[in-house]
Amino acid sequence: MNKVYLSIGTNIGDREQNLKLALQQLEGKTDVSVKAISSIYETAPVGYVDQPAFLNIALLIETSHSALEMLQICQFVENELGRVREIRWGPRIIDLDILLYNNDNIEVENLIVPHPRMFERAFVLVPLLEIADGYESPQLEMAKFSLESMNLVAEGITKWKTINSADEFL
Numbered sequence: 001m002n003k004v005y006l007s008i009g010t011n012i013g014d015r016e017q018n019l020k021l022a023l024q025q026l027e028g029k030t031d032v033s034v035k036a037i038s039s040i041y042e043t044a045p046v047g048y049v050d051q052p053a054f055l056n057i058a059l060l061i062e063t064s065h066s067a068l069e070m071l072q073i074c075q076f077v078e079n080e081l082g083r084v085r086e087i088r089w090g091p092r093i094i095d096l097d098i099l100l101y102n103n104d105n106i107e108v109e110n111l112i113v114p115h116p117r118m119f120e121r122a123f124v125l126v127p128l129l130e131i132a133d134g135y136e137s138p139q140l141e142m143a144k145f146s147l148e149s150m151n152l153v154a155e156g157i158t159k160w161k162t163i164n165s166a167d168e169f170l
Contacts, residue, residue, distance in 0.1 A: 001062040004070055005100040005132065007115070007124050008057050009043075012093045015055040016040065016161075018081065020170055022094050025077040026061065027166070032073065034166045036060040038127035044156025046121065051091045055160060058099070058127035067101040071111050074098065099128060103137045114139045119146040122155035 006026075010018040019040065026032055038058040045051045063070060074096035081094045099115045106113040118124045125147040132140050163169045 001064060002066075002102055003100075004061045004063055004067075004098060004102075005128055006059045006061060006074065007095075007097045007099050007118070007128065008059065009054045009095045009123070010093060011045065011052045011054040012091050018094050019055060019057055021081055022077055022096060023059070023166060023170060025080055026059070026073070029073055031064045033062045034059055035062050036131040037163050037166045037169060038130040039159050039163050040161040041123060041127055041157050042160040043123035043158075046123070053156075054123065056123045056127055057163070058124070058131055059166075060131050067098065067104065067106050067111060067113060068108070070098055070101070097124075099124065100137070100139050103139065119143060122147065122150045122152055122157045125150075126152070126157055 008019055008022050012018070023034065023037070027034055036059065041056045043054045043056055045054060065073065078094055078096055083092060083094050097115050098111065098113055099118050101113045104113060115124070118128070119142060125143050129140070129143060129147060132143075
């Protein structure tokens, strides 16, 4: 089975419900099993800052799907939940990103893994490292190193709600 780490974010509407709906959609897919979910973190917007704060989580998924199939699944979930792409880094009802796929380095037209900006973003690294405890990879070691150099207060990230399992969250 493939280990896939995802980042999910939302800042439009009922943000917590958006995260739950995305999780339900993923769990409803064949050969997608959510093994871990992070706490929910509230984060300041990055890039385009004139928008509401985001809620972010990370998931560990085990799947038999390829990385490109997982990308299609993530995009399907975004579309099902009404994602509209108008402003780069702008407000969104839901955003699913593949952070890591096993220990693979992938660079194709539609997908780059590890996610190209994950090492610069505390809102990705904090939830990711919360659920990656005990799983070693070069990418996670780099993530730990990157996070150590960040000021989380300055990055605008705070724990919003502790989550212990996907079942508890839903």
